Amino acid sequence: MSLKMDIIGLLSQYEHGKFSNILLNDYFKEKETELPGLTRGEKGFITEVFYGVIRNVMFLDYSIDKRVKSIDKLWVRNLLRLSMYQIHFMDSDDAGVVYEGVEVAKLRGGTFIGSFVNGVLRSFIREKDEDIEKLLEEGREDIVLSYPKWFFDEIKWEHKENYLEILKSYKKIPNISVKINKLNYNEEDFLGLLEIKGIKILKKVEDVYYIDSGMILETSEFKRGQITVQDGSSFLAAKYLDPQPGERILDTCSAPGGKSMAMAEMMGNEGEIVALDIHEHKLKLIESRTKQMGIDIVHPELMDARLVDAEFGAESFDRVLVDAPCSGFGVIRKKPEVLYTKKMKNVQELAKLQLDILNAAAKVVKVGGTLVYSTCTILNKENLENVTRFLKTNPNFEVEKVEISPNVNGSFDKLGGLNIFDEFLDGFYMIKLKKIEK
Numbered sequence: 439m440s441l442k443m444d445i446i447g448l449l450s451q452y453e454h455g456k457f458s459n460i461l462l463n464d465y466f467k468e469k470e471t472e473l474p475g476l477t478r479g480e481k482g483f484i485t486e487v488f489y490g491v492i493r494n495v496m497f498l499d500y501s502i503d504k505r506v507k508s509i510d511k512l513w514v515r516n517l518l519r520l521s522m523y524q525i526h527f528m529d530s531d532d533a534g535v536v537y538e539g540v541e542v543a544k545l546r547g548g549t550f551i552g553s554f555v556n557g558v559l560r561s562f563i564r565e566k567d568e569d570i571e572k573l574l575e576e577g578r579e580d581i582v583l584s585y586p587k588w589f590f591d592e593i594k595w596e597h598k599e600n601y602l603e604i605l606k607s608y609k610k611i612p613n614i615s616v617k618i619n620k621l622n623y624n625e626e627d628f629l630g631l632l633e634i635k636g637i638k639i640l641k642k643v644e645d646v647y648y649i650d651s652g653m654i655l656e657t658s659e660f661k662r663g664q665i666t667v668q669d670g671s672s673f674l675a676a677k678y679l680d681p682q683p684g685e686r687i688l689d690t691c692s693a694p695g696g697k698s699m700a701m702a703e704m705m706g707n708e709g710e711i712v713a714l715d716i717h718e719h720k721l722k723l724i725e726s727r728t729k730q731m732g733i734d735i736v737h738p739e740l741m742d743a744r745l746v747d748a749e750f751g752a753e754s755f756d757r758v759l760v761d762a763p764c765s766g767f768g769v770i771r772k773k774p775e776v777l778y779t780k781k782m783k784n785v786q787e788l789a790k791l792q793l794d795i796l797n798a799a800a801k802v803v804k805v806g807g808t809l810v811y812s813t814c815t816i817l818n819k820e821n822l823e824n825v826t827r828f829l830k831t832n833p834n835f836e837v838e839k840v841e842i843s844p845n846v847n848g849s850f851d852k853l854g855g856l857n858i859f860d861e862f863l864d865g866f867y868m869i870k871l872k873k874i875e876k
């Protein structure tokens with residue numbers, strides 16, 4: 439029961455504007471100092487329910503508001519949300535969930551709140567399937583899947599054939615993915631470590647492994663920088679730039695440094711990667727992580743990427759990666775709140791910033807050099823539309839088609855840009871451009 443109290447507390451803090459991942463990390467750290475501490479199973483349960491409620495909050499709130507006039511206390515709403523989440527989305531014993539919910543309510547708010555919670559949950563169990571059927575008949579899949587209407591309509595418009603498949607896939611629980619640092623570790627030892635720990639590989643994409651346990655983050659190999667967390671899409675963006683040992687590379691928007699580090703490995707730690715960002719504290723993360731990984735060719739610099747031309751001069755890099763700041767709708771499995779905080783207006787502002795960065799970055803690429811543009815979003819405004827504009831004003835660039843790696847689901851847009859829509863990988867866009875003349 440105390441776990442549920444804790445989840446209610448976490449959800450209330452989240453509601454007051456704190457980031458979900460930071461909240462959960464801080465909570466687990468705090469629990470480490472207490473005895474007996476949380477078991478792995480308890481941590482898993484808290485993570486699933488906390489994120490599950492955030493991912494499905496629109497449907498859960500619809501189900502609550504349909505049954506009650508108003509709720510003054512946020513903790514009661516959060517108790518209902520998490521109980522309904524367990525009932526509808528988890529393989530739970532419904533009667534047990536209601537019993538526990540009522541006990542929590544009685545303990546915190548008295549008998550009256552206890553019977554209120556009992557009534558709402560029982561009605562939800564009886565009628566939820568009918569509710570969903572009715573919503574579907576009314577064309578309100580956006581509520582059933584908990585997507586803001588504007589976003590649902592946009593994806594439906596952009597992906598007429600498979601929008602439901604895409605939208606359902608982004609509501610799934612993500613799996614952790616890691617990559618071995620080839621500079622100081624090897625695949626054989628990594629596979630041996632997984633076997634010892636009883637960790638299973640769910641999918642492999644190039645050098646990235648999707649695995650079934652976060653236990654890997656507690657190993658000394660992870661702490662020593664021999665294993666890093668990286669998504670397959672992120673790795674592919676770095677791979678498509680194809681950095682070579684000895685070259686000079688620019689990573690215009692580099693923090694927290696995942697792609698810079700992957701590129702440094704691909705280059706055998708020979709050459710130079712200038713890694714820019716506008717946030718100093720994020721650059722410090724790159725410094726400490728590269729040191730831990732034995733990488734010394736990544737040079738973080740505080741700079742606005744729109745100024746690279748003036749700062750470095752024309753044609754000063756062999757290859758440039760523009761992994762642009764974006765709305766992040768491709769990573770909503772991991773950061774579900776993005777869906778509710780970002781609006782179309784933010785998308786439009788970001789699209790302008792992305793194009794400005796891309797235009798500036800284009801100038802510092804050497805003739806014959808490569809420019810990769812990538813985002814972790816799935817909206818055409820930030821991807822296809824931006825690159826179309828870029829190519830109109832930069833006819834000295836042409837698209838170089840890339841191969842989709844085995845095990846990856848994705849499709850090419852009419853320019854040759856790759857949209858990744860995959861059950862495991864983050865939603866990403868990436869396009870490889872070659873500078874053909876001055």
Ligand SMILES: C[S@@+](CC[C@H](N)C(=O)[O-])C[C@H]1O[C@@H](n2cnc3c(N)ncnc32)[C@H](O)[C@@H]1O
Nearest residue numbers: 691692693694695696697715716742743761763
């Ligand atoms: C998508 S994240 C980059 C992720 C990174 N490439 C990686 O693989 O770890 C975008 C980054 O762009 C940075 N950023 C935002 N505006 C910028 C600007 N005008 N110039 C440079 N960096 C910027 C953000 O601080 C953020 O760290």
